[in-house]
Amino acid sequence: MAPHDLRRPFKRPAISDQQRRRELALLRQAQQRSDSHNRARRLASSLLSLPAADQPPSSPEPILEDQPIQIEPASPEPEPEAPEAAPTRDLNAVQASKLKGLEARRWFARQLMLPEWMIDVPPHLDRDWYVFARPAGKRCFVVSSNGTTVSRLRNGSVLHQFPSLLPNGSRRKDLSGPAHSYCILDCIFHEPDQTYYVIDMVCWRGYSLYDCTAEFRFFWLNSKLAETGACNPPAVHHKYRFSVIPIYDCDHTGLQAAYTGTVPYVKDGLLFYNKHAHYQTGNTPLALVWKDVFSSQYFLDTDSTGQVPAQQQVVLELQDDGKLTTSDDPPVVFGCMDGEFLHKSNLRSGNLLRFAVRDESVRLHDGKLEILDLQFVAKSNRSRAFADSYSKVFFQYAARHSPLRIEDLIASIQPNLGDNSKTTDVDMDG
Amino acid sequence: MAMEVTQILLNAQSVDGSIRKHAEESLKQFQEQNLPAFLLSLSSELANNEKPVDSRKLAGLILKNALDAKEQHRKNELVQRWLSLDMGVKAQIKAYLLQTLSSPVPDARSTASQVIAKIAGIELPQKQWPELIGSLLSNIHQLQPHVKQATLETLGYLCEEVSPQVVDQDQVNKILTAVVQGMNASEGSPDVRLAATRALYNALGFAQANFSNDMERDYIMRVVCEATLSPVVKIRQAAFECLVAISSTYYDKLASYMQDIFNITAKAVREDEEPVALQAIEFWSSICDEEIDILDEYGGDFTADSDIPCFYFIKQALPALVPMLLETLLKQEEDQDQDEGAWNLAMAGGTCLGLVARTVGDDIVPLVMPFIEENITKPDWRQREAATYAFGSILEGPSPDKLTRIVNVALNFMLTALMKDPNNHVKDTTAWTLGRIFEFLHGSTVETPIITPENCQQILTVLLQSMKDVPNVAEKACGALYFLAQGYEDVGPASPLSPYFQEIIQALLNVTHREDAGESRLRTAAYETLNEVVRCSTDETAPIVMQLVPVIMMELHQTLEGQKLSSDEREKQNELQGLLCGCLQVIIQKLGASETTKYAFLQYADQIMDLFLRVFACRNATVHEEAMLAIGALAYATGANFVKYMQGFYPYLEMGLQNFEEYQVCAITVGVVGDLCRALEDKILPFCDGIMTQLLKDLSSNQLHRSVKPPIFSCFGDLALAIGESFEKYLIYAMPMLQSAAELSAHAATADDEMLEYTNQLRNGILEAYSGILQGFKNSPKTQLLLPYAPHVLQFLDALYNEKDMDDTVMKTAIGVLGDLADTLGSHAGPLINQSVSSKDFLEECLSSDDHLIKEAADWAKLAISRAIAG
Numbered sequence A: 001m002a003p004h005d006l007r008r009p010f011k012r013p014a015i016s017d018q019q020r021r022r023e024l025a026l027l028r029q030a031q032q033r034s035d036s037h038n039r040a041r042r043l044a045s046s047l048l049s050l051p052a053a054d055q056p057p058s059s060p061e062p063i064l065e066d067q068p069i070q071i072e073p074a075s076p077e078p079e080p081e082a083p084e085a086a087p088t089r090d091l092n093a094v095q096a097s098k099l100k101g102l103e104a105r106r107w108f109a110r111q112l113m114l115p116e117w118m119i120d121v122p123p124h125l126d127r128d129w130y131v132f133a134r135p136a137g138k139r140c141f142v143v144s145s146n147g148t149t150v151s152r153l154r155n156g157s158v159l160h161q162f163p164s165l166l167p168n169g170s171r172r173k174d175l176s177g178p179a180h181s182y183c184i185l186d187c188i189f190h191e192p193d194q195t196y197y198v199i200d201m202v203c204w205r206g207y208s209l210y211d212c213t214a215e216f217r218f219f220w221l222n223s224k225l226a227e228t229g230a231c232n233p234p235a236v237h238h239k240y241r242f243s244v245i246p247i248y249d250c251d252h253t254g255l256q257a258a259y260t261g262t263v264p265y266v267k268d269g270l271l272f273y274n275k276h277a278h279y280q281t282g283n284t285p286l287a288l289v290w291k292d293v294f295s296s297q298y299f300l301d302t303d304s305t306g307q308v309p310a311q312q313q314v315v316l317e318l319q320d321d322g323k324l325t326t327s328d329d330p331p332v333v334f335g336c337m338d339g340e341f342l343h344k345s346n347l348r349s350g351n352l353l354r355f356a357v358r359d360e361s362v363r364l365h366d367g368k369l370e371i372l373d374l375q376f377v378a379k380s381n382r383s384r385a386f387a388d389s390y391s392k393v394f395f396q397y398a399a400r401h402s403p404l405r406i407e408d409l410i411a412s413i414q415p416n417l418g419d420n421s422k423t424t425d426v427d428m429d430g
Numbered sequence B: 001m002a003m004e005v006t007q008i009l010l011n012a013q014s015v016d017g018s019i020r021k022h023a024e025e026s027l028k029q030f031q032e033q034n035l036p037a038f039l040l041s042l043s044s045e046l047a048n049n050e051k052p053v054d055s056r057k058l059a060g061l062i063l064k065n066a067l068d069a070k071e072q073h074r075k076n077e078l079v080q081r082w083l084s085l086d087m088g089v090k091a092q093i094k095a096y097l098l099q100t101l102s103s104p105v106p107d108a109r110s111t112a113s114q115v116i117a118k119i120a121g122i123e124l125p126q127k128q129w130p131e132l133i134g135s136l137l138s139n140i141h142q143l144q145p146h147v148k149q150a151t152l153e154t155l156g157y158l159c160e161e162v163s164p165q166v167v168d169q170d171q172v173n174k175i176l177t178a179v180v181q182g183m184n185a186s187e188g189s190p191d192v193r194l195a196a197t198r199a200l201y202n203a204l205g206f207a208q209a210n211f212s213n214d215m216e217r218d219y220i221m222r223v224v225c226e227a228t229l230s231p232v233v234k235i236r237q238a239a240f241e242c243l244v245a246i247s248s249t250y251y252d253k254l255a256s257y258m259q260d261i262f263n264i265t266a267k268a269v270r271e272d273e274e275p276v277a278l279q280a281i282e283f284w285s286s287i288c289d290e291e292i293d294i295l296d297e298y299g300g301d302f303t304a305d306s307d308i309p310c311f312y313f314i315k316q317a318l319p320a321l322v323p324m325l326l327e328t329l330l331k332q333e334e335d336q337d338q339d340e341g342a343w344n345l346a347m348a349g350g351t352c353l354g355l356v357a358r359t360v361g362d363d364i365v366p367l368v369m370p371f372i373e374e375n376i377t378k379p380d381w382r383q384r385e386a387a388t389y390a391f392g393s394i395l396e397g398p399s400p401d402k403l404t405r406i407v408n409v410a411l412n413f414m415l416t417a418l419m420k421d422p423n424n425h426v427k428d429t430t431a432w433t434l435g436r437i438f439e440f441l442h443g444s445t446v447e448t449p450i451i452t453p454e455n456c457q458q459i460l461t462v463l464l465q466s467m468k469d470v471p472n473v474a475e476k477a478c479g480a481l482y483f484l485a486q487g488y489e490d491v492g493p494a495s496p497l498s499p500y501f502q503e504i505i506q507a508l509l510n511v512t513h514r515e516d517a518g519e520s521r522l523r524t525a526a527y528e529t530l531n532e533v534v535r536c537s538t539d540e541t542a543p544i545v546m547q548l549v550p551v552i553m554m555e556l557h558q559t560l561e562g563q564k565l566s567s568d569e570r571e572k573q574n575e576l577q578g579l580l581c582g583c584l585q586v587i588i589q590k591l592g593a594s595e596t597t598k599y600a601f602l603q604y605a606d607q608i609m610d611l612f613l614r615v616f617a618c619r620n621a622t623v624h625e626e627a628m629l630a631i632g633a634l635a636y637a638t639g640a641n642f643v644k645y646m647q648g649f650y651p652y653l654e655m656g657l658q659n660f661e662e663y664q665v666c667a668i669t670v671g672v673v674g675d676l677c678r679a680l681e682d683k684i685l686p687f688c689d690g691i692m693t694q695l696l697k698d699l700s701s702n703q704l705h706r707s708v709k710p711p712i713f714s715c716f717g718d719l720a721l722a723i724g725e726s727f728e729k730y731l732i733y734a735m736p737m738l739q740s741a742a743e744l745s746a747h748a749a750t751a752d753d754e755m756l757e758y759t760n761q762l763r764n765g766i767l768e769a770y771s772g773i774l775q776g777f778k779n780s781p782k783t784q785l786l787l788p789y790a791p792h793v794l795q796f797l798d799a800l801y802n803e804k805d806m807d808d809t810v811m812k813t814a815i816g817v818l819g820d821l822a823d824t825l826g827s828h829a830g831p832l833i834n835q836s837v838s839s840k841d842f843l844e845e846c847l848s849s850d851d852h853l854i855k856e857a858a859d860w861a862k863l864a865i866s867r868a869i870a871g
Helices: A016-046 A089-109 A213-222 A252-261 A339-345 A390-401 A406-412 A418-423 B002-011 B019-031 B035-047 B053-065 B072-085 B085-101 B104-128 B130-139 B145-161 B169-183 B190-206 B209-212 B214-227 B234-251 B255-271 B274-298 B312-329 B347-377 B381-393 B400-420 B424-441 B453-466 B470-487 B498-512 B519-535 B537-562 B567-590 B595-617 B621-656 B663-700 B706-746 B753-776 B781-803 B807-835 B838-847 B854-871
Strands: A113-117 A128-137 A138-145 A147-151 A160-161 A182-191 A195-204 A241-244 A267-274 A282-292 A312-318 A324-327 A334-338 A352-357 A361-363 A368-371 A375-380
Touching: A016 B519, A016 B567, A016 B621, A016 B663, A016 B706, A016 B753, A113 A390, A128 A182, A128 A195, A128 A252, A138 A195, A160 A352, A160 B130, A195 A213, A213 A267, A241 B214, A252 A406, A312 A334, A312 A375, A312 A390, A334 A368, A334 B470, A339 B453, A368 A390, A390 B706, B002 B019, B002 B035, B002 B053, B019 B035, B035 B053, B035 B085, B035 B104, B053 B104, B072 B104, B085 B104, B085 B130, B104 B130, B130 B145, B130 B169, B145 B169, B145 B190, B169 B190, B169 B209, B169 B214, B190 B214, B190 B234, B190 B567, B209 B214, B214 B255, B234 B255, B234 B274, B255 B274, B255 B312, B274 B347, B312 B347, B312 B381, B347 B381, B347 B400, B381 B400, B400 B424, B400 B453, B424 B453, B424 B470, B453 B470, B453 B498, B470 B498, B470 B519, B498 B519, B498 B537, B519 B567, B537 B567, B567 B595, B567 B621, B595 B621, B621 B663, B663 B706, B706 B753, B706 B781, B753 B781, B753 B807, B781 B807, B781 B838, B838 B854
Parallel strands: A113 A282, A195 A241
Antiparallel strands: A128 A267, A138 A147, A138 A182, A147 A160, A182 A195, A267 A282, A312 A324, A312 A352, A324 A334, A352 A375, A361 A368
16 A cells, blocks of 8 residues: 555656557558448449439430530639529529539549550460450440439530430339449440440449459349340330440450451450459559551541641640649659740640640650650640540550551460470479 | 475575575475465465564565466466365465464564455455454454554555455445544554555545445544644655545535645645645645546536536635645756656646646636746746746646737747746746647637747747757757647648748757757657657658658668667667657658659658568567558558568568557557558458468457457458458358457446447447458358348347447447448348348438438448348
């Protein structure tokens, strides 16, 4: 029963920095755990609040593609902002719905997996990759939910809103399954036959396939899509036809089939998907696009008139510090604009700018492409959501000089030597 | 044998190492060969008045150590061992012990008291030794004072060892009666009175019923107050200790005694010897603690019902209490700032003044200001220091409105004093006061800023200059800079510190290199401030933080160069390594959190990892923990690329998971496993067997501190989420553990707040595990493996809902699990959820929650459930 110590902390902070470090680390970990749980659930909740999905199909959202100007503030003079919590609902309804639509578009613009352009052949092409012929057309994201189907382009703007036989894609409840069920498909809309060619499945009946391998997604796509009747010809409750595309293992036979085989659509190059890769939004090297003159009429980029310009054109994003970057993460810097010019030309950071590139100003250094001189052409079309990726710039440059040919692809797929080599490996029993 | 034991016990205390060692060996052997005989002969030795006091004392000490140990698991073993001993042997030992209480040798009696209390601590909860208290009380009526003294001491120790529930009220009454009688002024023997007073201190916890009875309480309080006036210092001190204990245990019963107590304490503070005066001040500090807690629970809402109402004792005593405390401030010791262990009247009084300020807020300011104004410019350093200390003490509590004007006037004065005052003690307190100003009156939440662009530079100049002063002053200057930086934490991209950032960092690094940085924990303070400056850096200053990386790495590298060190030097080296790893951790977390800086930083990743691995080779817990935390941050920044370090890092990860003794290291390592899961995702698979084995071992160990268990469960979820259906093979181990922990935690007795908090942490861990496992199996063909566990998960959720004592975090996680269950098991889950007792009510409650996070999780669950039920 010794007298107890009654000293109290004197001239000391109540908490040690070490304890603070510990607590901050735990806080970070808890936050990240919560983030990863939410990621697994996120898509569903985002869709819940999607304005387009809440509207009855009888009053379709205006097709905003015609007003791409809305993506960025159109004019330097400030637009009258929607007053917050204004009671005059009728006056601001249109504006408010646009604002919501804009948010929704911005959100969708970030949801697509974007293949890199193939600038060299990945190893084990035959073992780890699928190949298929890309249909020519508009890449879009198709969402069916709450009795309607909406397709959105890469920049997030609505392409079509229509009834479909996808789960919950029309108001025919008997066929649509559970009321909250929804699907998200990665498609290319092919104008000539008015068909949505499904190149990937992201969500099916509310089940997220984001974290599934391509192998599983393609298997699921092929087994599930037809069941719904979505591949049927158009009808009253099914405005556009959906179709799967033949997907091949990228061995000799598969590559030949994809390259030369007959398909019901106009081809625009080949797409290669790594079998083990998850659906990753944004640019990814685990999905690749490749084109040549034979497989695509868009081998070389065309301008707005459909002509191939004399010099390669690139679209880059202007950063705060004047740097011009690609859409990659992390971005690749291709050049810089000086402040005076920026000032004069009223360009702001975030603007997408089109440049011409002279052949002699391009240098390949250690396998990396550098551009010594960019010639400013104009601000890019406002409907664009992203700058070019590094791989695209590189591919387009290579396409003009020493393209990666189909022969190179075929050559990279080594004939199976495994069986032969085995014979040399004989046990020496004496 | 008996003769021999005495000699061995004496030899075991010999100055000759070899004799000592031999004797210790013999004792060990004896104990191992025949424990009952060993204990018996020790107790006989202790009881034998013919034997030398040294052998008797050691015999008693060994007995005591055979009954109790610090580590919980060892303690449990010893308890079981004692309980399983032969009854006859135990009876004999106990008889010897009780007999010893009458010995004329004080040390023998005192040792026996302690051993008796240890045995009581084991046996009374088992309803054994029922006659003990009776036989002790019968001793009280003996006339010999030394027997009375020993008996009261034994009762005191007994109350310390045994919990009040174990002793019935009738016996409690008798014990208290005996103790209070022994304290009475009429008791002739000071030794008896002192023993009784100390015994009361321990017995207070048993006196709930007696303190509720007005008459009995009045009697106890009168006797305690009288004892504070005893002519014997130790009795006065012990009596004040009782008052301190009463102030926290029976705060709500004190109202009618406060006037008397104030008079007694005021007299003691002004006139009595320091040990007594310190206890008297502590009484008021303790009352402040109580009222701060109560007012905190009121949360500014004075209508809220709290278990204990606030009696505003401090507010009422204020006009007399404050002058009494201010007087103490003038009684400083010359060198108290250099002495780590110092605790004197001035320190206690100032600390109490600070607590009073926190209790009453604005009211203290007018009572203290005249003292400050009167003394702050006086030639005697004691007066200047006391005034400054008083000012620093009242900065927490009063509203900024009340303080801002005064602080604005004082700031310049303080800055000048820190530069120019001739006295180190004054400078020390001045720097500390500046730190308090920045801590409580500077930051984004303060409306009227104390620091403006105009004076910011001046403040920094003074602080950086002051960091070159003597170590204790420099340390306080670092502390002030810490809070100055902290106040700019969320200031936005353009921090007022940015222009001086480079200079600040350089100054702090210079401090860490001072020859005398080991004194007054100066080096630690400098690194802590450096950490805070880094945490509060902005994009503008990120490049400077980046330059700091190789600097700190080089310092760490130098500590690892293999020179031979003495153990003292090694300890210092370890401390430095801990600080450097801590600093790197803060830098990694800062630079890794922003995409723009992350990539540039990662160029150092290989080298940093290499350094950390070398740090692990030095086996020191603090360093381990710091390096581990840093690696967690590094894994997060590196992402999947971290896989290249795994081979080298894994052995240390395993080592951390096995570190039961330093459970903080274990807990931190478990957290890092979570970081690795999120960074590596399925690339962590090759290491999962080892990790899971360790985690399961940890959970089944009774040695591991309980606080590590909730994070281990969460970690199951992290692993499952990372490796998905590959978690299959661990299900048969993990699920039963989760189930039994869930059952325990659902109905845990949550009597006190601390237990409830732990229970909720445990629940949250279990739920995070379920969540991770369910999500991990989503879309897998193996989903059906989870079906058998689903009913139990739902029962757990039902039980939680019915217990009604979840906190918000548990509620959020729980409703999320319901959604995950529906989402992963789909149509299989529908009927189960429909059948579950309270899922629907639970969901409804969460959907209407005010907490955004709960509502969000509930929205998700609702969607998932409606799909599952429909399809």
